Amino acid sequence: MLIIDEEHRFGVKDKEKIKQLKTNVDVLTMTATPIPRTMHMSIVGIRDMSVIYDPPHNRKPVQTYVLEYDTEVIKEAITRELERNGQVFYLFNNVEGIQKKADDISRLVPEANVAYAHGQMTGTKIEEIMQDFVDGKTNVLVCTTILESGIDIPNANTIIVEKADRMGLAQLYQIRGRVGRSNRQAYSYITYQKDKLLSEVADKRLKAIKEFTEFGSGFKIAMRDLEIRGAGSLLGEIQSGHLEQVGYDTYCHLLDEVIKEMKGIEITPETDLQIDLNVTSYIPDEYIQDANQKIEMYQNIALCQKEEDIQNVTDEMIDRFGNMPLEVENLIAISRIKYLAKNLKISKIASKKESVLFIFEPNQFRLDLEKLVKKYGNKIKFSAGVKPMVTLKLESNEEKQILKEVTDFLK
Numbered sequence: 001m002l003i004i005d006e007e008h009r010f011g012v013k014d015k016e017k018i019k020q021l022k023t024n025v026d027v028l029t030m031t032a033t034p035i036p037r038t039m040h041m042s043i044v045g046i047r048d049m050s051v052i053y054d055p056p057h058n059r060k061p062v063q064t065y066v067l068e069y070d071t072e073v074i075k076e077a078i079t080r081e082l083e084r085n086g087q088v089f090y091l092f093n094n095v096e097g098i099q100k101k102a103d104d105i106s107r108l109v110p111e112a113n114v115a116y117a118h119g120q121m122t123g124t125k126i127e128e129i130m131q132d133f134v135d136g137k138t139n140v141l142v143c144t145t146i147l148e149s150g151i152d153i154p155n156a157n158t159i160i161v162e163k164a165d166r167m168g169l170a171q172l173y174q175i176r177g178r179v180g181r182s183n184r185q186a187y188s189y190i191t192y193q194k195d196k197l198l199s200e201v202a203d204k205r206l207k208a209i210k211e212f213t214e215f216g217s218g219f220k221i222a223m224r225d226l227e228i229r230g231a232g233s234l235l236g237e238i239q240s241g242h243l244e245q246v247g248y249d250t251y252c253h254l255l256d257e258v259i260k261e262m263k264g265i266e267i268t269p270e271t272d273l274q275i276d277l278n279v280t281s282y283i284p285d286e287y288i289q290d291a292n293q294k295i296e297m298y299q300n301i302a303l304c305q306k307e308e309d310i311q312n313v314t315d316e317m318i319d320r321f322g323n324m325p326l327e328v329e330n331l332i333a334i335s336r337i338k339y340l341a342k343n344l345k346i347s348k349i350a351s352k353k354e355s356v357l358f359i360f361e362p363n364q365f366r367l368d369l370e371k372l373v374k375k376y377g378n379k380i381k382f383s384a385g386v387k388p389m390v391t392l393k394l395e396s397n398e399e400k401q402i403l404k405e406v407t408d409f410l411k
Contacts, residue, residue, distance in 0.1 A: 007031040007038060008170055009148075032177060033170035045259050058183035062176055066164075066210040069191040071108060074160055077189055078109045081158040082139055088112075089159040089178055090142040093166070095120055101162075102142045109140070116142040148174045154182035158189075164209075165192040165202035172209045273341055276350040277406070279399040281330035288321055304335045326399070333403040340410040347387070349406065354397065356406055358390040376409075 002018060004010060007029035019025055029038065042049035067073065081088050092101045095118045102116040115138040117129045126146070133141050134153060141147075141156075148171060159179045164172060172190065180186030190209055192198060198206070260267050288294045297317060304310045314332055317324060324332070341349060341358075345366070348359040365388040372380060376392070383389040392409055394402060 001026045001028065003027075004029045005031075008033055008035050008174070012037070033173050035170070045256070060180065060183070060185050061213050062180040062186045062188045064176065064188045064190065064210055064213050066190045066192075066206050068194045068196075069162065070194070073189065074191075075108050077158055077160060077187065078105070078112060078140060081187070082109070082112060084184075085155075086139075086158065086184070087133065087136070087153065087156040088140045089147060089156055090140060091145065091147070091159065091161045091175060092142050093144045093163070095144060098142060098144065105140060105142060112140045113138045114140045114142060117146065118144040119146050145171065145175070147178055151178050152181055153178075154184075157182070157184050157186040159187075160189045160191065162191055163193060164190040165196070165198050165206065167205075169205045169208055172205065173212075176209070273338055273346065274348040274350070275334055275338060275341075276348075277334070277356065277402060278351040278397070279330045279334070279402055280327050281334050282327050283331065284325060284327055287325055287328060301331060301335050305339055307336070310336055310339075330399060330403060333407065337403070337406055337410060340407065344410065346410075351402070352391070354394055356392050356394060356402070356409075358392070358409075360388045360390075362386050 002022075002025045004015065004018070004027065007015075008031050015029075019027065031038075034042070038047070041047045078088050078090075090101075090105060092098055094101075098116050098118055102114045106112065106114045115129050115132060117126050121129075129138075129141070132138050133156075136155070145167075157179050159176065161167070161172070161175060167175070176188045176190075179188060190206060192202075192206065257267055283294050283297060288297060297313075300313045300316070304313060310332060313335075314324070317328065337349065345361045346358050347361045348357070350357045350359075363386075367390070369382065372390075379393040381391040383391075392405070394405055396402070396405075
């Protein structure tokens with residue numbers, strides 16, 4: 001059996017090289033933040049995945065601040081940590097300027113004993129510096145991303161990251177994980193250059209690191225990283241990026257079918273359901289201005305498969321954007337109609353004058369006619385044939401009422 005710890009530190013080539021040392025080896029990879037390619041393989045079922053959500057006893061989530069660089073905030077953060085006899089990590093990922101940065105911090109907080117370390121030092125030198133820090137001879141350590149993983153110093157409970165917009169999302173999560181390794185409250189200051197216009201990707205990264213602070217959120221961070229960077233290549237060495245030829249969703253769908261086929265699971269082809277009702281259903285610009293957020297919400301609504309999904313999307317929209325206008329309520333109602341109709345093997349629902357037409361897939365008419373006639377009487381009509389049809393006469397032409405009647409009928 002092969003166990004790879006901190007899997008995100010290895011490239012695809014490295015992992016394959018290790019696997020080739022012995023054929024038919026079982027592999028267990030461990031990490032708080034899987035790379036997009038690994039995450040994607042787990043989601044689509046190529047790899048099994050286990051998630052440990054329980055934190056070690058007495059741990060507290062790290063309090064995270066994402067802000068513009070401000071020397072006063074930095075001074076206060078370091079001073080506060082030193083006052084409770086704690087220690088501070090200061091992440092400055094530039095070897096050339098690291099000594100100057102250490103001197104600047106010494107001047108900013110004179111009572112601090114500052115040391116610095118980076119990857120170009122010899123192993124012995126780094127070990128000496130780290131040992132002094134563990135022994136408490138120094139209390140502020142300015143260093144590069146060498147502390148990203150494997151460092152466990154329970155007394156260090158404040159971390160300051162400079163120019164965080166240049167770092168990856170999983171990397172930031174790992175760096176933040178270097179503090180909060182005892183029962184003390186830990187603090188993380190993720191900073192970016194003052195007045196700097198952040199790129200869209202950097203902005204998304206920093207929002208995600210601020211949003212996901214609770215325990216077990218490495219999995220959510222990895223999911224967001226997958227969304228931001230793309231899934232990479234299953235058969236090649238690329239660990240992130242989109243498959244632009246077919247689009248990500250289509251690719252996942254095709255892959256899912258192949259995996260099911262290989263596992264011997266029967267695949268039932270999905271028919272595309274058409275809904276053409278006389279109702280207005282869309283997300284107005286006044287409700288959600290941002291185009292990306294709007295696309296995200298359309299996608300979430302389209303992916304609803306059951307009542308619980310619809311309820312989750314509704315709650316999220318109200319929580320993020322306020323009460324829903326009528327058009328959005330209609331859109332949600334149509335999503336509900338869609339999953340109800342799919343279960344009944346209906347291929348098309350369309351308005352026709354004062355009625356609604358339900359067209360079934362060929363040879364898929366499974367309704368209890370007696371029960372329907374008893375309830376609806378002459379309000380419904382049946383047409384037999386290759387594609388059976390049911391026509392329901394509506395009581396009202398009001399949009400909300402149309403959707404309610406159709407939903408009740410399908411239920």
